[in-house]
Amino acid sequence: MSAPEILAPAGGQESLVAAVRAGADAVYLGAKGFNARRNAENFADLAEAVSYCHARGVKTHIALNTLVSDDELPALDAELEEICAAGADAVIVQDWAVAQRARAMCPSLVLHASTQMAIHNAAGAKMAEDAGFARVVLARELSLQEIAAIRQQTRLELEAFVHGALCMSASGMCYLSSALGERSGNRGLCAQPCRLNFRENGREYALSLKDLSNFKHLRALAEAGVCSFKIEGRMRRAEYVASAVDACHKALRGEPYDEESLKRMFSRAGFTDGYLTGKRTLAMFGRRREEDVAAEKEYAQMRALYRGEYHRVGVDMRFWADAAGSHLAASDGENAAEIADAAPEAARTAPTTAGRVRESLAKTGDTPFYLRDCAVELPQGVALPGAQINRMRREALAALLEKRAAPRPIPCQSAPLSIAPRCAAGQPKLRARFESFAQLEAFPVERVEYAILPAREITAHPQALEIPNLVCELPALLYPGMETNALPQGVSRALCENLGAVRLAREADLQVFGGHGLNIFNSLALEAYAQMGLASATLSCELTLRAATHMGGSLERGIVAYGRLPLMRLRACPVNRCHACPGQSELTDRKGVRFPLLCDARRYVTLFNSVPLYIGDKRLDGLDFATLYFTIESPRECRAVLEAFERAAPPDFPRTTGQYFKGVL
Structure with a gap:
């Protein structure tokens, strides 16, 4: 088994140098746009960063892991061209559009x-x-x-985070930032x-997890099949990256x-390995405190x-001298350089020995090279x-470094x-989505x-199978072992919120x-x-209504037009009282606003928005369907919402129109 890769963040030039030299x-880094840390310094000159890394034997993974709008697709193409010209080793992708354009x-x-693909x-x-990816994070x-x-069921390379910040939500399933401030994760x-003070039953900061640190489990992770150990932190200091x-x-x-120095370099009341060990308790939660901050001395x-x-780069050298001159040939296995200089003179006192030459050649100093093998041929009695x-x-190593830094562009065509x-x-x-069978009590499903x-x-409630237009909603999160009984017998349609669920539903025809x-x-x-075989698709709730209604293609599409939208999917439950929990709770923010929490059969918890989305009084032309997304409503309230939509009436309750009329950043 080859040694796992240590993959470090590079949010800017200083962090890049720190990662490489440590x-x-x-390294993984962002270009000018379309990456999940747009607030990082990122790299205006991507080719220079890639060359610096390649010269030193370090691979570069470029983050293109954000969602892209139709208007941004030409800019995406330009960025792909730049990445290929720089010769990057890989791109990290969330959006299927990015994967499609890269393949084309x-x-x-x-x-x-x-x-972010979750x-x-x-x-x-x-x-x-199946889509041609080489690795999954x-x-x-x-x-x-x-x-x-x-690992047992895929040939893909597996990459896992081993240190750094922990998102509270499952990645790619968090909409809290866009819902509260229009800044989309x-x-x-x-x-x-x-990281703000959300309270649960008096406990503060109920959505803030400690930083992850799995350094104690690296051997076990490697044995489990992980080939790349990823360190989170493109927004953090170079010293943090190096440490x-x-x-x-x-x-x-x-x-x-x-570990104590690491904690002070950056942590939130220490570290946790709760996910990896399966100990998802309240001990995972923590926030940044004054004592967590490192001193300048550290x-x-x-x-x-x-x-x-x-x-890190091994180099083989051969030194020989004759009457024509002195010669040094150096090779790193792929590149070679040869230097000629003056011939040796007859020794007046002690002659130069092969050992002394080797000693001088081994002094690679402030270069990325180390002497791997060395052969010296000298005439007797010379100096x-x-x-x-x-x-x-120095000249040989400089020539090698220059060759290693030369661009290795990847073929790219328009x-x-x-x-x-x-x-x-x-x-x-x-369409109507219900949280519970009881909500169907007085609901006219035929409408x-x-x-x-x-x-x-x-x-x-097997009697639900008698509903002729029934669709089975698969869990938003299906961790290994949960897939076996995910699909009830007798269903013919499935709503899928993640890639794994799409595959399971397809395999069940x-x-x-x-x-x-x-x-x-x-x-x-x-x-x-559409090419994956979907019959219809609900578009992102972070789109504007105009973008949603103008989207091209033939696949039936719609939006969620009513409901408390899911803002987070949580595996670390902020309530953590399974023995005495009715499956429903709430969080309260610093302003006293309440956000419902619903537990899905102890598999995960969903945090919902404090107020429901409602756009039943807006024009929705251009969409094939609009979904009413019921969560904590009573049966009477479910029916009332349906009737309001049918009349295109304004709501008689507080509402939000979400991002549909303002968009996200």
Whole structure:
């Protein structure tokens, strides 16, 4: 088994140098746009950053892991061209449109599925594998056993986070930032409102997790099949990056590392490994405190880790001398350089020995090279100045470094950006999604196109199968081991909120409807899901209504037009009282606003918006359907909402229109 890769964040030039000099095997960084840390410094000159890394034997993974609008597709093409010209080793992707354009323009460009794709089971990994991805960045919420289970069912490379900030929500399924402040995490501008003081039953900061640190489990992760250890932190200081890379190296070698210094470098009341070990308790929660902040003295100590080059590139040298001159040939296995200099003179006192030459050649100094093998051939009784040998070594290594830094562009060609025209649609049909079977009590299901009910409710109430227009909603999160009984017997249609669920429904020969959790943000992504066999798809709730109604393609599309939208899907429950929990609770923010929490059969918890979305009094022409998304409403309230929509009446309750009329950043 080859040694796992240490993958470090590079939010700017100083962090890039720190990561490389501290010993990272690869770095991930953002270009000018379309990456999940748009607030980071990022890299205006991508080619220069890639060349710097390649010269030193370090791979570069470029983050293109945000959702892209139709208007931004030409700019996306330009960024792909820049990435290919720079010769990057891989791109990290969330949006299917990015994957499609990469396949069309630069098929040899390596694709990695971002953690923003929310791949957390083998079925999701297989979807990425079938689409040509080489690697998947696994969800942070997985346990060691769950990672091993995924490894057994896919050939994809597996990458896992081992250190850094923990998002409270499953990645790619968080809309809290856009709902509260229009800054979308799926667009790279998360404002981290989860770090504010949300209270649960008097307990403060109920959405703030401690930082992750799994350095103690690196050997177990490698044995589970993880090939890349990812350090989070493109928004953090260079000293943090260097210290985390150094600690990862030491942990891999079985050496002690200074965890207390790491905590002070950046932590939130310490670290947690709760997801990996399956201990998802309140001990996972914490926030940044004054005592967590490192002193300048410690920052200075960390800077020492990246003052000089990391000697990672082996070089073979051959030195020989004759009457014609002195010669040095150097090779790193791929590149070669040869230097000629003055011939040796007859020794007046002690002659130069082969050992002395080797000693001089081994002084690679502030370069990324180390002497791997050395052969020296000298005539007897000759003398060579040490300065001459050192000069030849410096010139040979400089020539090698220059060759290693030369651009290695990836073939890239222009490809027509064709989007199928939209088939005209009239007024949308209504669909209704229910949280519980009880909400159907007085609801006229014949007045909606489809009645959508969670799988757990269909299993608990088999009489639901008598509803002719029934759609089974699969869980938004299906961790390994949960897929087996996910589909109730007798259903013919499935609503899927994630990639894994799409595959499970297809394998069961069900009619597949895409949910808003698929984050469909543009026409190309919509077409990609059409090619996967979906019958219809709910578009992202972060789109404007204009963008949604003007999206091209032939696949039936719609939006959520009413309901408390899911803002987060949580595996670490902020309530954490399973023994005495009715399955429903709430969080209160610093302004006293209440956000409902609903538990899904102890598998995960969903945080919903404080007020329902309602646009029944707005024009929805151009959509095929609009979904009424019921959560905590009574049966009477469900029916009242339906009747209000049928009359296109304004609501008689507080409402939000979401992002449909303002959009997200």
